[in-house]
């Protein structure tokens with residue numbers, strides 16, 4: 001297994017007793033991660049296995065990172081709330097337009113009903129007029145049989161008249 005130098009973090013062959021880069025003795029006990037007990041080198045700021053901050057510098061970095069994430073979350077919540085408000089406003093706007101549309105349609109419906117009544121009234125008047133016209137037309141135009149009977153009557157009258165004249169002569 002490779003030996004890591006506790007000072008410069010260089011990877012040395014498993015048989016090495018001293019670091020081949022900085023010459024530090026390699027066999028002394030390495031420090032342990034306080035959380036997972038994994039051994040680490042001096043150069044490590046964070047535990048390779050559990051991410052625990054191992055140096056003051058790393059603790060500072062972790063704090064800053066946590067602070068940054070909290071800020072990001074706060075910003076996300078702000079953005080979300082703003083969007084929610086915007087959506088609510090849009091929804092309200094649509095609701096108002098919808099109500100206006102319904103109102104306009106109801107008014108149009110009332111207008112159309114009034115127009116329909118007006119048209120029905122006019123239609124009734126026209127029908128009455130038409131009936132009157134039909135009646136007068138029927139009176140004006142006599143049926144065909146009336147003319148035939150009249151013609152026959154005149155013919156018979158003439159014939160009778162001729163016969164009377166012939167008879168008296």
Ligand SMILES: [Zn+2]
Nearest residue numbers: 005008019022
């Ligand atoms: Zn070294």
Ligand SMILES: [Zn+2]
Nearest residue numbers: 033036047050
């Ligand atoms: Zn650890």
